[in-house]
Amino acid sequence: MARSTFPRDRFDDLPVEAGRVGAHRAERPRSRGWIIFLWAALATVVLIIVGIFGVLVASGRISLGSDPSPTPTAVETAPAAIDTSYSVVVLNGTADEGLAGNLRDRIVELGWPGDSVQTGDSDTTDFATTTVYYRTADDAEAARGLADAIGGADIAESDFLQPTDDPDTADDESVEKRLVVVIGLDRAAGQPTP
Template sequence: MAKFPRDEFDDIPTLPRVGAHRAPARKGRGWIRFAWAALATGVLVLVGVIGLALVNDSFRFDLPSLAGESSPPPTEAPPATAEPVTDPSAIDPALGLTITVLNASPVDELDEQIGDTLEEQGWPVGARNTAADRDFPDTIVFYNGEQFEGIARGILAAIGEPGDVQLSDAYPGAPVTVVLGADRAE
């Protein structure tokens, strides 16, 4: 085998860095990378929040420090409540009233008992069912429009206390929904 004479490229110094980038890293280079990553993260979060605010109208991002001084809430008169409709025959048939009775109490068949009571008094009971959750604490008569508030109050009077009346669109199947709670178990 042929022997070549030694030259300067045969003796490579032993340095901790090898390859094309043999120069030592500059001081503070890690902080610069961290700053760029933090800036990019902040920009992405800001763009996401602004995009969410544009797409979803119910999204609100309120900062208490930017809100300024809070003024005391204005005192309002309590909202007027409708008079209870206690006579089902006085209800306009054009309303198309149907009542749903849901049993959310631990007592079985309570929806049937209350539904029978309402039908005996002339109320148009459409459906009687057991609710998916049987741990509803209070009996509430839900109505889905202001025109049904008096009817809801009359139904609560017909089934007796305890109970409450609330405006809600959570039960779209009927204008008035009676949810029987655990307070009826006693």
């Protein structure tokens, strides 16, 4: 190897026992990797919690303000009045015998005259829910009263109660006021009676 022609300086006279040549860095401590991992995991958890909280606030599920919550007010609903001026037809819409007669007796006990409550069988034997049918909107309150009195039933307005002989008398006062109760499978044998 050729000798250098540069002038000698203090770095040319290094002791041989030092054993180092060139740039050197300090060794990494072994625990430093775990500390970085733990800080990264903690930062990830904090960011996830802040993100979830932000989404809940943005969607309105959490309110930061103290909005006064409205106090629910109890609405008292008076039971509908029983109007015995209506005639009642009770139809059995199930395959069980005697349901119409039993319900007729109960309606008579509630105050209806015995001759204004008639019984019969429906065209079907698989009627789902006991329903009280009425003719016009003016009859809805009387239907609700009867439905409540017999232990709860649905009510529905129906066109089949309209007079068939003269359609012009549909709103005439001379037309008999009538409610029709169709007993459903909800009151059939084996079902609890309300």
